Amino acid sequence: MNLRPFLRDDLTDLTPYHVGQPPHRVKADANESPFDLPPEIRHELTEAIAQLQFNRYPDPSSDLLRAQLCEQLRVDKAEIVVGNGSDELIGNFMLAFRKPEACVSFPTPTFSMFGILAQVAQIEAVGLPLDDRFDLDPAAWKAHLDAHVINLVFLSYPNNPTGTNFSTDAIREILARPDTLVLLDEAYYEFSGHSLMTERERYPNLVITRTFSKAYGLAGLRVGYVVAHPEIVDELNKVRLPYNLNRFSQLAATLLLKRPDRLAQHLQLIRSERERVFNALKAIEGIYPFPTDANFILFRTDSPAPDVFQRLLDHGVLVRNLDRPGPLKNCLRITIGTPEDNEMFLAGLRG
Template identity: 40%
Template sequence: MNLKDLIRKEVLSQTAYPAETLSCRIKLDANENPFTLPPPLKDGIFEAMKKIDLNRYPEPGSHRLRARFAQHYEVERDMLMIGNGSDELIHTLCTAMAGRALDVIVPVPTFAMYKISALNNGHRVIGVPLNTSFDLDLGVILEHLATTKAATLVFLSYPNNPTGNCFNQQKIKTIIEQSPGIVVVDEAYFPFCRKTFLPFLKRYENLVILRTLSKIGLAAMRIGFLIGPPSLIHEVDKVRLPYNLGALSQVAAGFYLDHEAAFLKQAEEITKNREELFDALKQMEGVHPWPSEANFIFFSCDFDVDSVYNNLIEEDILIKNFNAPGIMRNCMRVTVGNHEENEEFLAALNNTIAKVRRVV
């Protein structure tokens, strides 16, 4: 017996998520917060975790945490669901809608997990390339929404990963208004732009919002939130795995609410560093950064970025290489680091560009 015959064809056709396994001294590839917690806060969170009985299961459904974050986001408790990071919630939403004809519409380029989760659940993915300004091609998206005979699920990263820009708000509203299905606005990078669709939840019954604590400093804990109409959350919650959020993660999430000001202060520092990094990249000949509202900067080069990427690794610096034919040709993404990391990256990039040009 060939064991592969037991696996669904949608899974066989996929590759695993391409998470970077390289280890470099300066890691600017995964859009993480470069700052650790101040020692008093780090001690505080560890003390809180010491009270956990590791032989006991965590609170199922994170009910107390749901109530606290619902109040934090100013929504009703039954409008919010907590997951093991946004990735789990994206997958859970796609799973809840599996078994029926579903068109999942995503911009290209955008966060890879939308496509991966949709395909792994047997859905058809329609990728709509962004225009030359990295904004939504509204006409093409509306045409798909108007002509499809299937139910629809639209994923919009806001700001978009990897380009860093917030799509035009009116375009998103138009998509929500004309969509026969659900529109998910992923606000993973909200701390760095402070733009949100939360106020529109009462207006649009087909709007769902994703939030996470990963980008603001708790990536190791994997804490995400799905916020939407109670009727949808009630159904999606049925396919959520029990005990999906560990006890330590629940403690960390509560700790975040108790000390949010410290996390937001770090987000402000990252935003300041982002502008300085953008200005420095803009001064480099042959480097073209795109204005960002996230904690990373997307940029293109006038030369082979594969060589740039490999040379940076030799300098013990890791960023994300997006080089591909078309709009992504010679494009890369760098996470905003602390001041010292950014300075080392800029110096290494200058040296690397000089090397690449000499070879050419």
């Protein structure tokens, strides 16, 4: 069959999302948690499976999970949507607000899905370079947004892969614009402790996404959520697929939310390891780590990044090679793991 006439020209240069997984002992390439589900929750889940009705569709609105989130976040149920990972919700947001005159904007470098999902949704997308401290340049943002009638702005806070939290004044300047909706992706919020959640009353155009994939250690079950004004939530629900979150994931996330003590312990360990690894990196000749608020560290090397990547892999440690011309030249990203994981990484780097 000749598929050519059916193909979308605008997707010709898009390659399906793929991350290589060569054999490794330490997985430090995707900002996941090194801690799997605690045995008590695993046990509770196993028991609950016995009662789950696999032949019936799950609750289409994930009511129990949303109720639990509302209690924790002190927001109304009408302000929450849950999704099959926050990726899905970012995509839903693009679909819900795509209009011919809309422009998607994000800083660069940032989370690659913002650009990919905009391309898939056929919206004009523009990346604005971060300044040399990896912060937003307010004048450049103002000039860019002024040139468009409808703006959809995507900010990862803290930013992946730089690890930085943008200046709140710069974000507020964007939020104050009546022509702009801002999706603030707080996937790494738990590690930074900084959020703009309380600003939602002042800025109804602020849409916050969070995920269970990082601090909560539930990447394998794909659960994310949006907190936004009910009118925005209504629009998201129009494009969200029914039953988007399966029964098992709804249950696991609900159970995890009831165990904040576990999360706090893990966060404390990751934060102290982050500081230890950062200082150790600084002490290695030819390695330059960037300050971070997330569970990963971006670092530049004097040696070519592909060589460093391979040396680490030979040592059993898989990191992300972000090397490309521009601000990420010779840069790699390491996800903070257990103290043992981090030691292996540092030993591999010291060679």
